[in-house]
Amino acid sequence: MSGVTKPGDLEILLQMTEGQRRGWACAWCGEELDSGAEDIRRLEVYQGVHYVGTTLSACSRCLTAARTKRTPGRPSEGAGPK
Template sequence: MTRRRPKPPPMDELTYAQYQGWACCWCGTSLWTPEGGLSVGRSQGPHSTSIEVYACSRLCPQRPDKTPARP
């Protein structure tokens, strides 16, 4: 059975840094590190717009379901 990834927060709930891809979409940790971030999907906005968002790691402490993201 395949686990479903949690949906990223909507665009209107993201900070400027999260919106730009500079910070984790769940905890806000800076992604300006040698490791960078991990894509976790697309954040939905109004009028069928979306942006790709990133997390600090596969085990981000603020991740809604606390299960590792799929690579």
């Protein structure tokens, strides 16, 4: 099975902590996920024939901030992965 990696997805994945990559921590703030966490994006990443993709999740605090168009602690910036 072959897949296509979108431009920038590998760079996003490489900048994340292990917890963020494995779904233990919020993709945006890095905090441990709580019961209100939700999946926010699927990264389909291939390095040659090796699949290294993941599903990114966000904590309830960051989801609330993203839905109101602000990042926690930084109201002037848009929400998004670090």
